[in-house]
Amino acid sequence: GKQEMYDKLRDAIVNQDINGAGPLVQEALDAGLTPFEIINDGLSVGMKIIGDKFEAAEVYLPQIMMSAKAMKAAMEILDPILAEDETSESVGTCIKFVQEGDIHDIGHRLVATMLGANGFTVIDMGVDVPNDKVIEEVAAHKGEKLMLSGSALMTTSMLGQKDVMRLLDEEGLRDSVKVMFGGAPVTDSWIKEIGADATAENAAEAANVALELM
Ligand code: HCB
Incomplete structure (x- = not known):
């Protein structure tokens, strides 16, 4: 069976x-x-x-x-x-990355795969991505139905997510993008603290949460 x-x-x-x-x-x-x-x-x-x-x-x-x-x-x-x-009609663009200093990519890939299978156009920036590159990518897609999904598997690299939120604010991009962070150390209270939109326990949930946010 x-x-x-x-x-x-x-x-x-x-x-x-x-x-x-x-x-x-x-x-x-x-x-x-x-x-x-x-x-x-x-x-x-x-x-x-x-x-x-x-x-x-x-x-x-x-x-x-x-x-x-x-x-x-x-x-x-x-x-x-x-x-x-993949459905031909894109539900939105998702910029997907792993935080600087972090090379864990298994969960990241699973989430990217699930988002793609659920109709997102996924831009996979890969692992160990500096925050300025992330912000540049968000700026390049401003005006689109846009989602940012970042992964961090270490408590150290997770701290970088807070800087992403600060930089989005500083660059006037916060209202242009929905932000979902995940990875083993990420909690609901962390998401609240840094002012992101959501997190998800696993790839299937990440796809559902992302669809809701769009
Ligand atoms: Co790694 N490692 N590791 N590691 N590693 C962790 C993450 C520790 C927690 C293990 C531990 O010590 N307890 C730990 C971090 C400690 C901490 O900071 N709290 C750790 C460490 C310390 C390290 C090294 C520093 C070890 C060393 O060299 N001494 C080193 C770091 C290198 C670096 O990044 N600079 C390292 C290396 C490795 C590898 C290479 C051996 C390997 C990675 C292989 C690879 O990814 N290609 C590895 C692995 C596999 C792990 C563990 C065992 C599993 C991670 C994993 O793949 N989980 C991990 C222990 C753990 O997490 N319990 C350990 C499975 C996936 C499917 O789950 O959580 O990544 P996930 O993703 C989920 C979920 O979080 C969510 O959906 C995903 C899919 O279901 N999600 C999102 C993820 N991203 C999302 C984004 C969203 O928007 C929404 C949801």
């Missing part, structure tokens, strides 16, 4: 099965699972488990890196399919 397939997908990430993850995703697709189910109920669950194990010092960086590679191999199969599904 479905749950059995979800468990296999989860385990492929937890057990760092870099070579097996791609074929397993194909198997899941052939069995009729949707890319959303594969990501949300399978792969992401595995990534969460490996993250928790890392925090409990049960696994170490090399293992995490291999889990990340397995995740990447899985997404290489899913990304083109999700891109095909």
Whole structure:
């Protein structure tokens, strides 16, 4: 059944099965699972488990890196399919980036994929992006239905989100863009404190929140 397939997908990430993850995703697709189910109920669950194990010092960086590679191999199969599904009518433009000093890109990519699959035109600025570049990009798209989605996985890089909000104000751009920040350390109270619009727990929720904000 479905749950059995979800468990296999989860385990492929937890057990760092870099070579097996791609074929397993194909198997899941052939069995009729949707890319959303594969990501949300399978792969992401595995990534969460490996993250928790890392925090409990049960696994170490090399293992995490291999889990990340397995995740990447899985997404290489899913990304083109999700891109095909994109509706022709764009619901808005989303500038997506990871804060300066931060190279964690797994969650960032998942959110970008989900936003794209939900009708956003996604501009992926990648990781370790300085705030002045982010502000330049927002300015370049002023006047469009615009959303900014930033990720930060470290408490240090998260502080940069506060500067994004200050710079948007200073440049007179705050009213031109909706701002959603996410990443493990980001909380509702942080979002409130810095004056951003929203956060989301995961990629599926991020897509829903983004659609609501538009
Ligand atoms: Co990394 N790392 N890491 N790491 N890493 C964390 C983030 C720690 C929390 C682990 C820990 O120590 N407890 C920690 C940060 C501590 C802190 O500041 N609080 C940490 C550290 C310290 C580091 C290094 C400094 C380690 C070192 O070198 N000594 C180094 C940093 C390098 C740098 O950035 N300059 C580092 C490196 C790595 C890798 C390379 C081994 C690997 C990253 C691989 C890659 O991304 N390509 C890695 C990983 C994988 C992790 C953990 C284990 C998992 C992160 C992850 O991918 N989660 C993480 C522990 C953890 O987070 N629990 C650990 C899975 C994804 C799917 O979840 O939260 O990223 P997500 O995204 C979600 C969600 O937040 C939301 O939706 C996403 C999808 O569901 N979301 C948004 C995300 N962005 C959003 C934006 C929106 O607008 C809305 C929603």
